[in-house]
Amino acid sequence: MELPFSQACENNKAPILAVLQRHFTRPGHVLEIAGGTGQHAEHFAAAMPWLQWQSTDVPANVATLNLRLAAAALPNLPLAMPLDVTQADWGQHGIDYLFSANSLHIMPASAVVEFFRPLPDVLAPGAIVCVYGPFKYGGEFTTPSNAQFDLWLKERNPASGIRDVETVQALAAAAGLSLVEDNAMPANNQLLVWRRGNAA
Numbered sequence: 001m002e003l004p005f006s007q008a009c010e011n012n013k014a015p016i017l018a019v020l021q022r023h024f025t026r027p028g029h030v031l032e033i034a035g036g037t038g039q040h041a042e043h044f045a046a047a048m049p050w051l052q053w054q055s056t057d058v059p060a061n062v063a064t065l066n067l068r069l070a071a072a073a074l075p076n077l078p079l080a081m082p083l084d085v086t087q088a089d090w091g092q093h094g095i096d097y098l099f100s101a102n103s104l105h106i107m108p109a110s111a112v113v114e115f116f117r118p119l120p121d122v123l124a125p126g127a128i129v130c131v132y133g134p135f136k137y138g139g140e141f142t143t144p145s146n147a148q149f150d151l152w153l154k155e156r157n158p159a160s161g162i163r164d165v166e167t168v169q170a171l172a173a174a175a176g177l178s179l180v181e182d183n184a185m186p187a188n189n190q191l192l193v194w195r196r197g198n199a200a
């Protein structure tokens with residue numbers, strides 16, 4: 001059985017892990033939104049066995065995602081569950097760490113609002129939220145290639161698009177998150193890190 005694969009994930013999983021290992025330091029439950037191919041879940045769960053890594057994706061993608069997670073057969077990586085951020089109840093509470101990569105520029109802007117809205121109910125006090133992907137700053141793309149990427153996204157789906165970091169930051173703040181770090185990552189991406197409550 002051929003497993004789902006993304007070359008971008010192969011390229012970015014090591015630099016992302018280096019950041020997560022500085023923040024996901026204690027035993028706890030991770031909720032991954034938009035697990036995709038499962039390469040991140042497999043790599044991060046294997047490297048951080050003190051975490052229980054629960055991956056999720058929209059219902060239509062869960063079976064594909066689970067091909068890889070089942071093959072990985074890691075004790076701290078259960079099969080993925082269906083979760084669309086726009087659903088009324090995520091059915092998740094007391095989450096210590098939330099991770100999502102390359103999802104906010106794929107889902108519509110209205111769904112980005114829904115991504116952050118339930119977090120006060122979903123996250124434990126002091127929880128860490130890490131979101132990886134490209135962002136605009138002050139309305140500007142960080143590179144010409146990100147501007148090209150944005151055009152390509154909108155040709156595929158007019159509702160997709162690289163988000164303004166200020167908009168995302170405002171949604172995070174409204175959900176009670178404090179920005180801890182904005183890490184510049186390879187390939188013109190960022191890894192935003194928030195803490196529920198005060199940043200210190």
Ligand SMILES: C[S@@+](CC[C@H](N)C(=O)[O-])C[C@H]1O[C@@H](n2cnc3c(N)ncnc32)[C@H](O)[C@@H]1O
Nearest residue numbers: 034035036058061084085101102103106107111
């Ligand atoms: C470009 S892929 C990224 C997958 C993976 N995280 C990665 O970095 O390769 C975008 C992901 O966003 C997910 N997605 C899109 N809309 C979503 C929604 N409303 N709720 C949850 N996930 C969503 C897709 O199913 C897909 O897995």
